[in-house]
Amino acid sequence: MYDSKFGCERGLKWRSERLDTSLLNTDIGKCEHLMSKLETFMIQLEGGDKLKAMKRLEIPPLDKTPKVEVWIMFRIGFACGLIMALLTTIAFRVLNETDLELLKPQLQLYKGSFLLIEFLFLIGLNLYCFSISAINHTLIFGLDPRDHLSYYHIFEMAGGLTVCWCTSVLASLHPPVLSVPQQLHPLLFHSFLLFLLLNPFSIFHTQARRWLMVTMSKVLAAPFQPVGFAECWLADQFNSLSPLFLGLRDLLFFYTYQISWRDMWSDSSLSAVSLDCGWYSMAVTCLIQCFPPWLRFAQCLRCFWDTGHMLHLLNAGKYFTVFLMVTFAGLYNMARERSALLVEGRIYLYIWAMATCTGILVTVSWDLRMDWGLLQGNGLLKDKLVFSQQSYYYAAMLADVLLRVSWAINILLAQMKDSAAAATASALLAPLEVLSFPYCTELSSPTVSFVHSNPTVPAGVKEV
Numbered sequence: 001m002y003d004s005k006f007g008c009e010r011g012l013k014w015r016s017e018r019l020d021t022s023l024l025n026t027d028i029g030k031c032e033h034l035m036s037k038l039e040t041f042m043i044q045l046e047g048g049d050k051l052k053a054m055k056r057l058e059i060p061p062l063d064k065t066p067k068v069e070v071w072i073m074f075r076i077g078f079a080c081g082l083i084m085a086l087l088t089t090i091a092f093r094v095l096n097e098t099d100l101e102l103l104k105p106q107l108q109l110y111k112g113s114f115l116l117i118e119f120l121f122l123i124g125l126n127l128y129c130f131s132i133s134a135i136n137h138t139l140i141f142g143l144d145p146r147d148h149l150s151y152y153h154i155f156e157m158a159g160g161l162t163v164c165w166c167t168s169v170l171a172s173l174h175p176p177v178l179s180v181p182q183q184l185h186p187l188l189f190h191s192f193l194l195f196l197l198l199n200p201f202s203i204f205h206t207q208a209r210r211w212l213m214v215t216m217s218k219v220l221a222a223p224f225q226p227v228g229f230a231e232c233w234l235a236d237q238f239n240s241l242s243p244l245f246l247g248l249r250d251l252l253f254f255y256t257y258q259i260s261w262r263d264m265w266s267d268s269s270l271s272a273v274s275l276d277c278g279w280y281s282m283a284v285t286c287l288i289q290c291f292p293p294w295l296r297f298a299q300c301l302r303c304f305w306d307t308g309h310m311l312h313l314l315n316a317g318k319y320f321t322v323f324l325m326v327t328f329a330g331l332y333n334m335a336r337e338r339s340a341l342l343v344e345g346r347i348y349l350y351i352w353a354m355a356t357c358t359g360i361l362v363t364v365s366w367d368l369r370m371d372w373g374l375l376q377g378n379g380l381l382k383d384k385l386v387f388s389q390q391s392y393y394y395a396a397m398l399a400d401v402l403l404r405v406s407w408a409i410n411i412l413l414a415q416m417k418d419s420a421a422a423a424t425a426s427a428l429l430a431p432l433e434v435l436s437f438p439y440c441t442e443l444s445s446p447t448v449s450f451v452h453s454n455p456t457v458p459a460g461v462k463e464v
Contacts, residue, residue, distance in 0.1 A: 072152050072153070072156055073152070075156055075159070075160070076152070076155050076156050076159055079156070079159030079160055079162065079163050080159060082163050082166075083159065083162050083163060083166060086163065086166035086167065086170065087166060089170060090166060090169055090170060090173070093170070093173050093174075094173075103173075104423075105254075106169070106172055106173070106186075107427065108247070108250045109186040109247075109250065109251055109254060110165070110168075110169055110172075110186060110189075111243070111247040111250075111427065111430065112243075112244045112245075112246070112247020112248045112250070112251060113161075113165055113189065113190060113193060113247070114165065115241065115243055115244040115247065115430060115431065115434050116161075116193075116241075116244055117158055117161050117162050117165060118431055118434055118435075119237070119240070119241060119244070119434050120154060120157060120158040120161065121154075121155070121158040122434070122435065123154055124151045124154030124155045124158060125151070127150065127151035127154060128151040131150075131151060140229060141229065141230050141233070142228070142229075142230060143211070144207070147207060148207075148208070149205060149208050153205065157205075161193070164189065164192065165189065168185050168186070168188070168189035169185075171185050172185035172186065183259050186251065187255060190251060197209060197212075197213075215230050215231060215234050216234065218230075218231045219231050219234050219235045219238070219295055219299075220295070222235070222295055222298040222299040222302055223298045223301065223302050224302075225302075226302070226306055227299045227302055227303055227306075231299065232296075232299060235292070235295040235296045235299055236296065238291075238292040238295055239292040239293060239295075239296060240433060240434050240435075241292065241434060242288065242289055242292055242433065243410070243426075243430035243433055243434065244434070245288045245291065245292070246285060246288055246289075249281075249284055249285070249288055253281070282330060282333060282334060283330075285330070286326050286327065286329075286330040289322075289326045289411060290322070290323055290326050293319040293320075293322040293323065294319075294323075296315075296319045297316050297319040297320060297323075300312045300313070300315045300316035300319065301313075301316055304316070314366075315366070317362070318362050318363055318366050321355065321358055321359035321362055321363070322359060322411075324355040324358075324359065325352065325355050325356050325359050325408060325411055326411055328348055328351045328352035328355050329352050329411050329412045331348040331352075332345055332348035332349045332352050332412070333412075335348055352412065356408045356411075356412075359408060360404055360405060360408050363404055364400070364401050364404055367400055367404070368397060368400075403432060403433070403435065406429050406432050406433065407429075407432075407433050409429065410425075410426055410429040410430065410433055413425050413426040413429065
C-alpha cells in the first residue's frame with residue numbers, strides 16, 4: 001500500500017509538497033526508517049515475499065471467546081461426568097475401609113500426579129480469566145498467535161488426566177479385578193504421563209509440548225543465559241510445585257529400593273509398605289525444597305548481571321530466605337529424632353521460627369508492594385486494575401498472606417516423617433501450596449512481578 005501510493009512520481013511530489021513541509025511533521029526521515037525496517041523483516045521472514053511477510057506479521061485480533069470445536073466441549077462434558085462417577089466410587093471404597101492407615105502408601109504414590117492435575121486445571125482457569133479480561137497472554141509468553149492452546153484444550157487435558165488418575169486409583173484399590181499386582185498401577189500411570197510428555201510423535205499437542213520442554217531447559221540453565229518472561233513465570237510455578245516434587249521423590253524411592261520385583265506376584269499388597277528412608281529421605285527433602293527457589297534465585301542473579309539493577313538483588317534475597325527456612329527446619333528435625341540433642345533441637349526450632357517470620361515478612365511485603373501495588377496510587381491498589389471489583393484484590397491479598405503462612409509451615413511438616421499428624425497436615429496443605437502461585441498470578445496479572453523487576457521490558461509488553 002505504501003509503495004503503490006508514494007512510490008510513483010505523483011505520490012512523491014504530493015508527499016514532498018504536503019507532508020514533508022507540514023508543521024506536524026517533526027521527525028523527518030522516521031517514515032523511511034520504519035519502512036526500511038519493514039523491508040528488512042520481509043526479506044528475513046519470507047525471502048522478500050511481501051504478501052507472505054505481511055500475513056505473518058499481522059497479529060490476529062484478540063477474541064474474548066475463542067472459537068472452539070463442538071467435540072472439545074463434548075469431551076470436556078463427558079470427562080466431567082466420568083470424574084463425578086469415579087470420585088464417588090473412590091469415596092465409597094475409602095469410607096468402607098476399616099483401617100485408613102492401609103491406604104497411606106497409595107496416597108503418597110498418587111499425591112504427586114494429583115497435584116499436577118490440579119495445577120493443570122488452575123492454569124486453564126488462569127487462561128480463562130486472562131481471556132475474559134482481554135489480557136493478551138499469547139504476546140506476553142511469546143506464543144504463536146495462530147497455533148497455541150486455549151483454556152478449552154487445557155481443561156480437556158486436565159479432565160482426561162483426571163479420568164485416567166481415578167481409573168488407576170480404582171484399579172489399585174481393587175487389584176483382583178484386573179489380576180495385576182497392586183504395586184504396578186502407580187508405575188503404569190506415571191509412565192503413561194511421561195510418555196504423553198516425551199513421545200516424539202505428532203500427537204497430543206506436539207508444539208505445546210516442545211515449547212514446554214524448551215522453556216524448562218532454559219529455566220534449568222538460568223545462570224548461563226538471559227531470562228525471559230516465560231522462563232520467569234515457569235520457575236515461579238515450580239516454587240508452588242514443591243509438594244509435587246516430593247511426591248515424585250516418594251515414587252522413585254519406592255520403585256528403586258522398596259519394591260521386590262521377584263515376589264511381586266506372590267505379595268502384591270501396598271498396605272505394609274513404608275516410604276521412609278531415614279536421614280537420607282530428610283536430606284533429599286531439603287534439597288528438593290531448595291531446588292525451586294534456587295531456580296528463581298539464579299534467574300535474579302543473572303538479571304542483575306545483565307542489567308545491574310539492584311531490584312534483582314532484592315528479589316534474590318527474597319528467595320534466599322527460603323534456603324534458611326529449609327535448612328533450619330531440617331536441622332531441627334534431625335535433632336528432634338535424637339534424644340541426646342534436645343537443647344540443640346530447641347535452638348534450631350527458635351532459629352527456624354525467626355527465619356520463617358523473616359521469610360514470610362519479606363515475601364508478603366514483596367507480593368503486596370510489587371505484585372499488588374499496595375499504596376501506589378489507586379487507594380490501596382495499583383493504578384491499572386484488570387478486574388473492576390476492588391474487593392477481589394483485597395480478598396486475594398488476604399488469601400495470599402494465609403497461603404504464604406501455610407506454605408512456610410508445610411516446609412517443616414513435610415520433613416516430619418515420624419509424625420502421623422504432621423504427615424496428614426502436610427498432605428492437606430499441599431493442594432493449598434499448589435493453589436497459591438496460580439491464584440495470585442490470576443489477580444495480580446501475569447507480567448506485574450516480571451515487569452517491576454525488569455525495567456528493560458519493552459513498553460508494549462508493559463501495556464499489555
